[in-house]
Structures are given as C-alpha cells and as structure tokens.
Amino acid sequence: MSLQTTIDFDPKRFWQWWSGELAFLLPPSLKRLLSDRSGCVIFSPDDHGFRIAFHRESGPGQTASWQLDANAADAYRQLKNANPELEKADCLLRLNPGQALQRRLFLPAAAQENLQQVVGFELDRYTPFNAEQAYFAASVLGKTEFGQIEVLLVLTPETLLDDYLARLQALGVQPAAVDFSQAPTIHPASAPRYTLLPEQFRPRPNTWVRAIHWSLNIILFLLLAAVLVWPVWQEGEAVDALKRQLKTLEKETTLIEAQQSEIDALREQTQRLIGIKSDAPSLVAVLNELSILLKDDTWLTHFQYAEKRLQIQGQSPAASSLIGVLEASRYFSNVSFVSPLTQDKATGRERFQISMDVAAVPVDAAPDAAENPEAENSDSAGEPPHE
Incomplete structure (x- = not known):
C-alpha cells in the first residue's frame, strides 16, 4: 500500500x-x-x-x-x-x-x-x-x-x-x-x-422506528464521544493548570535568580576588598617597622605610600647602610636609592631618598625586632649617644 x-x-x-x-x-x-x-x-x-x-x-x-x-x-x-x-x-x-x-x-x-x-x-x-x-x-x-x-x-x-x-x-x-x-x-x-x-x-421502513433507531445511534455516538473526549479534556485542563503553575514558578525563579546574582556580585566585591586588604599591609604596622629599624640619629622628612610602593626622604649619618637595614625587614623588598646621596652642610648628615616595595606580613609570622625590643636595645648599647 x-x-x-x-x-x-x-x-x-x-x-x-x-x-x-x-x-x-x-x-x-x-x-x-x-x-x-x-x-x-x-x-x-x-x-x-x-x-x-x-x-x-x-x-x-x-x-x-x-x-x-x-x-x-x-x-x-x-x-x-x-x-x-x-x-x-x-x-x-x-x-x-x-x-x-x-x-x-x-x-x-x-x-x-x-x-x-x-x-x-x-x-x-x-x-x-x-x-x-x-x-x-x-x-x-x-x-x-x-x-x-x-x-x-x-x-x-x-x-x-x-x-x-x-x-x-x-x-x-x-x-x-x-x-x-x-x-x-x-x-x-x-x-x-x-x-x-x-x-x-x-x-x-417505519418512520417512527427509524427515528428511534437513529436517536439511539446518536445517543450511543455521543456517549462514545464523551468516553473518548472527557478524559482528554480533563488531561488538557490538568496540563493548562500545570502550565499556569509553571509560569508562576518561572517568575519566582527569575526573581530569585536576580537576587542571587546581586548576592554573588556583593560577595565578589567583598572578597575583592578582603583580598586587597589582606594583600596591603597596615600603615600603622609600616610606620612602626620604620621607627624600629631607623636609629634615633636618622629622621624622615617625607613619607609617600601608593600601590604597595613606599618612598621616604630624610637625613642620616650613614645613609648608605639603610639599604641593608630595610632589606632585612619582612615588610620591605626591592629597596633602592631614588637619587644620589648628598650631604647637608648645616647638619653634616647625608640626605637620602629611598623607594621600596611593601608586602603584607602574615599574622602568624615570626616575631621581628619590633616584638623583641630588648634585643634591639642590646644591639644599640654600643652605639654612641645620638646628637
């Protein structure tokens, strides 16, 4: 066929x-x-x-x-x-x-x-x-x-x-x-x-009998159609109800997804800020470290910090030795002079300008000289008195 x-x-x-x-x-x-x-x-x-x-x-x-x-x-x-x-x-x-x-x-x-x-x-x-x-x-x-x-x-x-x-x-x-x-x-x-x-x-044919016959046939057809169509109609109504529920759930899901996206964005920004804060050291800790490393005969006239880069200017009797002192610190690296050393005729000290990278120090890091002032005092016991 x-x-x-x-x-x-x-x-x-x-x-x-x-x-x-x-x-x-x-x-x-x-x-x-x-x-x-x-x-x-x-x-x-x-x-x-x-x-x-x-x-x-x-x-x-x-x-x-x-x-x-x-x-x-x-x-x-x-x-x-x-x-x-x-x-x-x-x-x-x-x-x-x-x-x-x-x-x-x-x-x-x-x-x-x-x-x-x-x-x-x-x-x-x-x-x-x-x-x-x-x-x-x-x-x-x-x-x-x-x-x-x-x-x-x-x-x-x-x-x-x-x-x-x-x-x-x-x-x-x-x-x-x-x-x-x-x-x-x-x-x-x-x-x-x-x-x-x-x-x-x-x-x-008997018209009355034929009318009854066709009426019964029509009733039978309607009953048969009802048996076949009624379950399909009920299933269609159930499907429509599920579709309406699905649309409502889709709207709620869209709203929840939007809120979740905002939460994720805030969380990402928060993590970024936490990362920035954890990567950058505290200025108080940096100043404390400098105050410990620099002797009393050395003082600073300028202090500039930006993007983990620190520049200091000042005077010291032996400015050339500051590079080694600062390099020994856990906070500082890539220490170098920005300009040549010059001598101040009024004070007799050397003017210096030093640039260095600043790194964050973990909380559980080993204690340094700032945490052991007695060692520092013992190291400086033989130093001549400051002017």
Whole structure:
C-alpha cells in the first residue's frame, strides 16, 4: 500500500459489522429482550412449493426446516401458529442455481459512483439479458492493484421472480429481500449485501422506528464521544493548570535568580576588598617597622605610600647602610636609592631618598625586632649617644 492509496470506507457496512460483533457478545436471553427479531426465514422455491429454513437470531447453527405447499393458502399460517417465533422473523427469498446467475466484473474505479446505471447500461454485454428483461444487483467487493473495482453481478429473469413473488403473496408472505444461493447475503456476516427484490415490492421502513433507531445511534455516538473526549479534556485542563503553575514558578525563579546574582556580585566585591586588604599591609604596622629599624640619629622628612610602593626622604649619618637595614625587614623588598646621596652642610648628615616595595606580613609570622625590643636595645648599647 502506497501513500497515494485511497481508503474505501463504507460507514453502513462498518456499522452492520460492528453492531453484529457487539450483538454476538450479548447473552441470548438479553438479545431476545432487546431485539424484536427472532431470526430469518429463508424461502427456497422448488417443484413442490417452497422449502423453508429458519435461522434463529441466537446463532446460525440453530436452524429448522419445513416443506411448504405453494397451493395451500393457509399452509404458512398454520406453520406460524405452530411456531410463534416465525411471526417476528424476517423473510428472505433465496433463488437456487438455474433460477439466477452471477458474474464477477472488473470495472474502472470511476464507475463506483453510478454503479447500477453503468451495469444496467451494459448488462446485455455481460449476460444474455438486458435491463428490461431481468432484475439485477451490483455490489462492490473491493479494489484491485490495477486501480479497478471488483463487482459482483447477480440477476434473475423478471418473469421468473415475479411468479415467485406472486406465489409468496398468495401465502401471505412479503419477503424483505431476494438473494442467490451461490451468493448469499447472510451467514457469514461478511457476505456482500444486495437484493434482487424490485423497488415496488420492498417494504417501506417505519418512520417512527427509524427515528428511534437513529436517536439511539446518536445517543450511543455521543456517549462514545464523551468516553473518548472527557478524559482528554480533563488531561488538557490538568496540563493548562500545570502550565499556569509553571509560569508562576518561572517568575519566582527569575526573581530569585536576580537576587542571587546581586548576592554573588556583593560577595565578589567583598572578597575583592578582603583580598586587597589582606594583600596591603597596615600603615600603622609600616610606620612602626620604620621607627624600629631607623636609629634615633636618622629622621624622615617625607613619607609617600601608593600601590604597595613606599618612598621616604630624610637625613642620616650613614645613609648608605639603610639599604641593608630595610632589606632585612619582612615588610620591605626591592629597596633602592631614588637619587644620589648628598650631604647637608648645616647638619653634616647625608640626605637620602629611598623607594621600596611593601608586602603584607602574615599574622602568624615570626616575631621581628619590633616584638623583641630588648634585643634591639642590646644591639644599640654600643652605639654612641645620638646628637
């Protein structure tokens, strides 16, 4: 089957099949309660009258048969009195071989829309009769792989069928349909549906019964639709409710994420400030370190600190020795003179300008001279008194 294949769907046949399958599942007692039909009475004409076969509604295997004399007008009435279930049975006239014929035709698919007219127009090509001489019925059996339709054609001479119908009417029997024994329309249920009964002899449907039938069908369809649609509708409502909750949660999540971003930014700035503070030494500690390292005969005139770089200016009796003193400190590194040493004539001391890098000292670092003033005093005990 290709994607271009057209699906041939017959709603009427589908309904007949589906209702038959559902009815098969019902218990016989319940089927008799819900249905006014007891079965089907099949009349088959023979030389002595009619052979009758009764197929009960509860199953095709439950049958009964009788022989009916066509010349006895009250014969069928007496048979119905002896078998009351025949009163509610449908009547079917079934023609035997030699009384009808059948053929299988293959026609273009376009002929399906007006099948009866197409077959009637060319009936004399397929059979020895024309449309005025025979009653015929055409039923589509299916489609072939060549794009054609397979058609079952059944026909019988008008004079023959009219005679059988007249004999049945004399017995008080009005058949609902006429078929051919080699192409039965009942048992199996999948048999093709057709009738050779002329239009003027077909029973007129009861409008009230048809209205009830269609009303019940509509109710059944609505119930079926409700069974199929109601759960889907409920699931759709649940999905919509979840979507609304999800939107609310998304708004709350967006707000929380924005607050979290602000918190992260503040935390990052705080860490940066803490890092800057931890990397830079305290100026008080730097001044304390300088006051300890520089002797009393050395004083400062300028002090400039920026970006971990310290510059000092002052006077000292031995300024050249300050480089080694400052380099020995844990706070200072890269100590160097910025300008040459000069001597102040008024004081006799050397002017100096020194630049150095300042580093932070861990709290748990080893104690230096500032923490051991006695060592410093012992080192300076031999120094001459300051001027």
